[in-house]
Amino acid sequence: MRPAELDRLTVAEAADRYVELVRARTLTGALSPATAEVYARDVGTLVELAGADVVLDDLTGADVDAILLAFARKPDGRTTAGRASGDRETGGRTTGGPSAGGRTPAANGAGAGSGQSPSSQARFRRSISALFKHAALAGWVQLNPMTRSAVTAKERGGLRPERRALTREQAQGLIGAARELPREQADQSKRRDQRTELRDAVIVLLLTTVGPRVSELVRANVEDFFTNDGVRYWRIFGKGGRTRDVPLPGDVARVLQEYLARGRPGGQDKALLLSWRGRRLARGDVQAVIDRVQRRVDPDQRRTVTPHGLRHTTATHLLADAVDMDAVRRVLGHSDLSTLGRYRDDLPGELEVAMRTHPLLRDRPPT
Numbered sequence: 001m002r003p004a005e006l007d008r009l010t011v012a013e014a015a016d017r018y019v020e021l022v023r024a025r026t027l028t029g030a031l032s033p034a035t036a037e038v039y040a041r042d043v044g045t046l047v048e049l050a051g052a053d054v055v056l057d058d059l060t061g062a063d064v065d066a067i068l069l070a071f072a073r074k075p076d077g078r079t080t081a082g083r084a085s086g087d088r089e090t091g092g093r094t095t096g097g098p099s100a101g102g103r104t105p106a107a108n109g110a111g112a113g114s115g116q117s118p119s120s121q122a123r124f125r126r127s128i129s130a131l132f133k134h135a136a137l138a139g140w141v142q143l144n145p146m147t148r149s150a151v152t153a154k155e156r157g158g159l160r161p162e163r164r165a166l167t168r169e170q171a172q173g174l175i176g177a178a179r180e181l182p183r184e185q186a187d188q189s190k191r192r193d194q195r196t197e198l199r200d201a202v203i204v205l206l207l208t209t210v211g212p213r214v215s216e217l218v219r220a221n222v223e224d225f226f227t228n229d230g231v232r233y234w235r236i237f238g239k240g241g242r243t244r245d246v247p248l249p250g251d252v253a254r255v256l257q258e259y260l261a262r263g264r265p266g267g268q269d270k271a272l273l274l275s276w277r278g279r280r281l282a283r284g285d286v287q288a289v290i291d292r293v294q295r296r297v298d299p300d301q302r303r304t305v306t307p308h309g310l311r312h313t314t315a316t317h318l319l320a321d322a323v324d325m326d327a328v329r330r331v332l333g334h335s336d337l338s339t340l341g342r343y344r345d346d347l348p349g350e351l352e353v354a355m356r357t358h359p360l361l362r363d364r365p366p367t
Contacts, residue, residue, distance in 0.1 A: 009140050011059075012052035015043045018131050042127030045071060057141045061148025064128075068149070071124050073115050164309045165316040171208060173301030177293050178204035179251070182258055196276060198255070198263030200289045203273065205252045207290070207307055211314025211332055212236055214283050214307035220272040222264075225256065232256065238333040246331055283307075 009017070019040045025031045031039075049067045050059060116124070129146050136144040166174065181197040206217060216236050224235045232253035233245045248256065264274060271280035286307050294302055305313070311332070318328045329337050 005139065006057060006142060007139050008055050008057055010052060011050045011054050011056050012047050014056045014131070014135060014140050015047045018134060019043055021134070038123065039127050039130070042124050043131055045074075045124065046128050046131070049074075056135060059141075059145045061145050064145045064149040067128070068121070068125060071116060072121050075115065164305075165312040166303060166305055166309070168317065170297075170301050170303050170305075171313050171317065173297040174204060174290075174294060174305075175208055177296040178208075179255070180296065181293070182255060182263075195263070198259040199273060200293055201255050202252075202259045203286060203289045204293050204310075205255055206234075206248075207286075207310040208313060209249050209252055210234065210246055211311040213238070213311065213333070214286050216333075217286065217307070218271075218273060218281050218283055221270045222260065222272050223270065224272070225260075236333060242333065242335070244330060244333050 022031065022036050022039045026033050026036045046067065049070050050063065132141065132144045132146045135141045178201045181201040184197045203217070206212065207214075212220075216238055219237060220234070224237070226233055226235065232248045234248060235243055235245050237243050264272075265276055265278050269278055269280060273281040275281060275285070290305065290307065290310070294304065315328060315332060318331070319325065325337055
């Protein structure tokens with residue numbers, strides 16, 4: 001059971017207590033001395049990255065994400081010079097011992113000045129996870145922040161520099177900023193043919209809600225959008241000559257119509273997305289638009305993302321909201337359901353929500 005009162009230790013105080021506990025476990029044989037030293041070293045790195053005087057209970061999932069990513073980018077200190085000056089203390093093994101992977105820095109791909117290897121990143125995550133698990137039991141934190149961490153180890157190894165799919169809050173922040181852009185289209189301080197707010201809104205909304213490949217977006221022509229029974233569709237020309245007709249959400253369709261009516265530059269080019277000079281946008285231009293819109297998002301919701309990251313975002317949230325997998329497959333333009341696994345990221349708290357709303361435990365209407 002959790003203690004009645006919270007012990008608001010600083011990160012440094014909690015680390016000292018935890019390291020003492022870990023080292024004590026070596027006396028009972030529960031841990032090897034080498035493994036205990038690995039834990040101690042990783043916890044010391046946590047103190048360095050989080051801040052010694054920060055209260056442990058004040059760390060959030062976002063803080064843990066920042067710490068994990070800072071560690072991933074941290075230069076690997078196990079250089080040849082460092083080993084020569086005494087970094088190797090255990091007779092031919094690194095101080096990390098077998099628990100650190102049992103490999104030399106060269107084998108880990110972590111030379112001087114490089115970031116941490118995937119195995120080192122995974123080990124660091126395990127170390128701080130163990131600390132926070134103990135902290136929750138000991139009453140040092142009300143809630144284990146690791147359960148709110150969005151950065152996860154991937155099959156490709158280690159931590160990605162940034163999570164691909166935006167969280168719901170981040171995606172909604174980006175969509176909200178895009179929705180505000182049409183209001184600025186009426187700004188008369190710019191020449192009419194240089195106002196691109198509506199175009200930028202269309203780009204962000206299509207990428208975030210429909211999830212096309214960036215090549216499909218920049219290839220889109222005005223004639224590819226049509227209305228059937230009051231629903232606006234986008235006929236997307238995808239890979240392998242395949243096409244798919246994807247219905248647009250109502251809000252997106254309205255912004256698109258507004259763009260076509262008063263935001264698209266004049267000229268003969270049939271492309272949907274044009275520069276203010278009337279030329280079809282290139283793939284690189286799309287990233288610049290996303291970055292420009294992101295600068296309008298509240299800093300608490302802002303995170304750099306690529307067009308492909310927005311495709312991941314579409315798939316992740318449609319699947320998390322229990323949208324039929326085959327429908328998601330058709331929206332994204334895949335021929336095989338198994339491919340969806342590439343476009344699916346775990347969401348914080350998703351499993352908890354799924355179990356709270358378990359279909360076998362819902363109340364059934366009386367017959």
